[in-house]
Amino acid sequence: MIDEKGILFILSGPSGVGKGTVRKALFERDTELKYSISMTTRPQRNGENEGIDYFYRSKQVFEEMIENNKLLEYAEYVGNYYGTPRDYVEETLNSGKDVFLEIEVQGALQVKENFPEGVFIFLFPPSLEELKNRIISRGTETEDLVTNRLLAAREEIEMMDAYDYVVVNDKIETAVSKVQSIVRSEHLRRERVAKQYKKILEADLG
Ligand SMILES: Nc1ncnc2c1ncn2[C@@H]1O[C@H](COP(=O)(O)OP(=O)(O)OP(=O)(O)O)[C@@H](O)[C@H]1O
Numbered sequence: 001m002i003d004e005k006g007i008l009f010i011l012s013g014p015s016g017v018g019k020g021t022v023r024k025a026l027f028e029r030d031t032e033l034k035y036s037i038s039m040t041t042r043p044q045r046n047g048e049n050e051g052i053d054y055f056y057r058s059k060q061v062f063e064e065m066i067e068n069n070k071l072l073e074y075a076e077y078v079g080n081y082y083g084t085p086r087d088y089v090e091e092t093l094n095s096g097k098d099v100f101l102e103i104e105v106q107g108a109l110q111v112k113e114n115f116p117e118g119v120f121i122f123l124f125p126p127s128l129e130e131l132k133n134r135i136i137s138r139g140t141e142t143e144d145l146v147t148n149r150l151l152a153a154r155e156e157i158e159m160m161d162a163y164d165y166v167v168v169n170d171k172i173e174t175a176v177s178k179v180q181s182i183v184r185s186e187h188l189r190r191e192r193v194a195k196q197y198k199k200i201l202e203a204d205l206g
Pocket residue numbers: 013014015016017018019020021022134135137138169170171172
């Protein structure tokens with residue numbers, strides 16, 4: 001059967017590498033993509049908004065979501081839960097629209113088990129030093145949390161081989177263009193496969 005569902009894109013990589021920055025710039029260029037807003041138990045930061053940056057929920061509510069199988073994936077990351085609400089992703093893909101997830105590595109690996117046809121992109125820092133500078137300069141974490149996020153980053157980078165694409169986020173505009181090219185080429189590839197499939201079906205049916 002020809003697949004008319006949207007494509008699931010997963011942008012992942014260590015904290016502070018620039019996933020949010022790249023995703024926001026990409027969405028200014030490609031208005032057809034749909035962003036899946038995650039749920040988290042971490043406290044809301046200054047400047048963040050409920051239902052735009054995250055759905056901020058208590059640990060109890062989050063654990064009920066897990067029990068009721070309402071999350072496509074979830075992970076405990078540096079002391080807090082983060083997860084992807086299942087219904088939005090499935091409904092949006094079924095309506096033929098592409099969905100973009102911006103999540104850490106443990107969660108991305110869970111998605112890969114359930115959606116092997118997803119497109120997995122790993123955003124890579126120019127160096128660990130630069131990664132540290134970016135987390136610090138964002139000014140959202142205490143010193144301890146910066147250290148914990150950098151420790152997590154080392155483990156996450158080791159999982160990079162599981163991804164379909166690796167994009168270095170050195171210059172922001174270059175990184176965004178590369179991710180945009182991945183989105184376009186995945187569409188072209190799927191259109192080609194669909195056409196070939198149609199030809200085979202027509203030949204089979206005479
Ligand atoms: N290419 C870049 N060059 C310089 N600074 C950048 C670049 N990309 C992002 N930054 C800066 O690095 C900091 C971290 O970026 P951002 O918040 O997008 O990272 P993130 O991967 O989404 O982090 P987290 O996973 O913790 O949410 C921000 O201050 C952002 O402005």
